[in-house]
Amino acid sequence: MxxxxxxxxxxxxxxxxxxxxxFAGVLSIFxxxxxxxxxxxxxxxxxxxxxxxxxxxxxxLQKADFWGDYTGxxxxxxxVAVPGAPAPDCVGEGLNNATFPTALGHFRTTWGKTATxxxxxxxxxxxxxxxxxLQIKRVMGNAIDTTVAGALTNNNFYMVTNTSGGQIFTGAxxxxxDNSRVWEYQHHVYYVKTEGSNNxxxxxxxxxxxxxxxxxxxxxxxxxxxxxGVDTDDDGIVNAYISADDMTDDLWDRGSNSRIIAAKIYVxxxxxxxxxxxxxxxxxxxxxxxxxxxxxxxxxxxxxxVSLFNARVDSW
Numbered sequence: 235m236x237x238x239x240x241x242x243x244x245x246x247x248x249x250x251x252x253x254x255x256x257f258a259g260v261l262s263i264f265x266x267x268x269x270x271x272x273x274x275x276x277x278x279x280x281x282x283x284x285x286x287x288x289x290x291x292x293x294x295l296q297k298a299d300f301w302g303d304y305t306g307x308x309x310x311x312x313x314v315a316v317p318g319a320p321a322p323d324c325v326g327e328g329l330n331n332a333t334f335p336t337a338l339g340h341f342r343t344t345w346g347k348t349a350t351x352x353x354x355x356x357x358x359x360x361x362x363x364x365x366x367x368l369q370i371k372r373v374m375g376n377a378i379d380t381t382v383a384g385a386l387t388n389n390n391f392y393m394v395t396n397t398s399g400g401q402i403f404t405g406a407x408x409x410x411x412d413n414s415r416v417w418e419y420q421h422h423v424y425y426v427k428t429e430g431s432n433n434x435x436x437x438x439x440x441x442x443x444x445x446x447x448x449x450x451x452x453x454x455x456x457x458x459x460x461x462x463g464v465d466t467d468d469d470g471i472v473n474a475y476i477s478a479d480d481m482t483d484d485l486w487d488r489g490s491n492s493r494i495i496a497a498k499i500y501v502x503x504x505x506x507x508x509x510x511x512x513x514x515x516x517x518x519x520x521x522x523x524x525x526x527x528x529x530x531x532x533x534x535x536x537x538x539x540v541s542l543f544n545a546r547v548d549s550w
Contacts, residue, residue, distance in 0.1 A: 276505050276532050283454045284503035284536040287437050290451065291368070291458065291499050292540045294422055298344045299544035300372045302417040304395040308343060308371075310335040312399040314409070317391065320445040324357040324423050326369050328486060333371070333421045333442060334402060340487035343371045344494060344545065346460050346478040349425065357446050358425055362435065364525075365426040365457045366478055372544075373417035380408055380416050389443050391419040404444065421446065426455055434506050456504040456533070461521040463496030463539075472496050477522050498539045505532040 301308055310316060316334045325332045327347065329339030346368045347354070349361040361367060373393050378385050386392060386406045394400045396414040403409055408416065423440030429450070437455035440448045462481060463472035468491040475498055476485070485492050500520040508530045517526040518535045527533070 276507075276509065277534070280454065280503045280505060280532060280534040283452050284501050284534055287452050287455050287458070287501045287503070288499060288536045288538050290439075291424065291501070292538050294370050294424075295344070295368075295497050295499070295542060296540050297544070298370045298372055298542055301544075302373050302377060302393060302395045303397055303415055304393075304400060305397045306399075308335055308341050310337045310341070314399070314401045314411075316402050317404055320391075320442065322357045322446055324355045324369065324421065324440055324446045326355055328483060331369075333446070342369075342486055344542065345369045345486055346462070346481075348459075348478050354425070355423065357423070357440065357448075360427040362426040362428060362457070366459045368422075368424045368458070368460060370422045370424075372420060374420045375418070377415040377417055386416070391442060391444075393417050393419045423448075424451075424458065426458060432506070435504055454503050454506050455501060457500075457502040457520065457525065459500040459520040459523060461498040461500075462494045463498070463542075464492055465495045466490070466492045468493070470495065475521070493545055494542060495545055496539060496541050499537060501536040503534050503536065 304312065306312060319332055319334065323333050326342060326345045328342050328345070330336050331342040331345055335341035346366055348366050349363050351363065352361050353359050354361050354367055358367070380386060386408060388405045391402060391404045393402050394409055394411045394414050394416045396411055400411050400414055401409045402419055421442040423446070425438050427436055427438055428434060429436050434453055435456040436450045437452045437458065438448050439451045440446050459477070461475040461477055463475050464485055465471060466473045472495060484490060485494070498521060502518055502520060502525070509532060510530050512530055512532060514527050514529055514531055514533060516533070517524055518533065520535070
């Protein structure tokens with residue numbers, strides 16, 4: 235008979251040690267790949283949310299002050315009739331800054347402020363303090379084909395215009411205005427609030443139907459800020475970019491030949507979940523405002539400059 239041989243205890247320990255080293259190496263690679271995957275996914279989400287918010291705000295601002303076929307600056311005097319204010323209405327600061335124009339003062343179609351309290355404009359109760367609020371009024375998209383059944387409903391306000399004036403109305407009854415077309419009248423309000431037990435920041439959009447109502451637009455938008463490009467000598471060139479904090483009534487109301495002809499938009503996107511392995515002590519520059527954090531959230535800052543083409547002329 236042959237003598238059977240096995241592993242010695244020393245050989246077993248050596249094999250276990252080598253196995254543990256190999257397992258530790260594989261485990262470290264797995265943990266590293268998982269961490270990289272989480273970081274990539276987080277930054278990908280930040281990129282998507284931030285760019286989407288920037289796109290929406292840019293597009294709306296570029297179309298501000300668009301009034302269809304009407305060729306003048308919107309005012310109450312140009313319209314046969316204007317409906318009563320929706321309830322609730324979002325009323326900004328100034329003499330004439332509700333949803334519809336009144337006979338008193340310049341009608342503010344683009345306006346903003348930095349929230350210093352949670353309650354603002356009579357329609358906002360939960361704004362994040364320090365983030366901006368933006369208000370835009372205009373008509374939407376293409377003219378409505380009123381020959382199509384159901385094209386006009388009782389759930390929206392409309393503007394029927396020709397080159398010299400028209401009427402703002404609601405419902406399916408179309409007012410008679412010569413050589414006119416019909417457009418949906420819209421009033422948008424943007425601001426940031428937090429939701430849920432984790433205080434997730436959300437970009438909100440207020441939209442006019444028969445009243446002003448707000449819906450969450452994009453999660454993870456922590457701050458929005460605007461610098462308004464003001465032409466103070468009516469030469470079509472921006473003389474200064476001014477934050478809402480420093481805008482005056484004269485600038486909002488086009489006094490002294492001044493106009494807002496451009497805007498710089500800043501969007502600060504924040505991850506929804508905390509990453510305890512990441513320390514954020516960065517400073518982010520939103521125009522004239524520097525914001526510094528000391529927490530475990532990832533952030534990305536987005537910015538863009540847009541021209542407000544319709545604000546540059548009184549007629550076209």
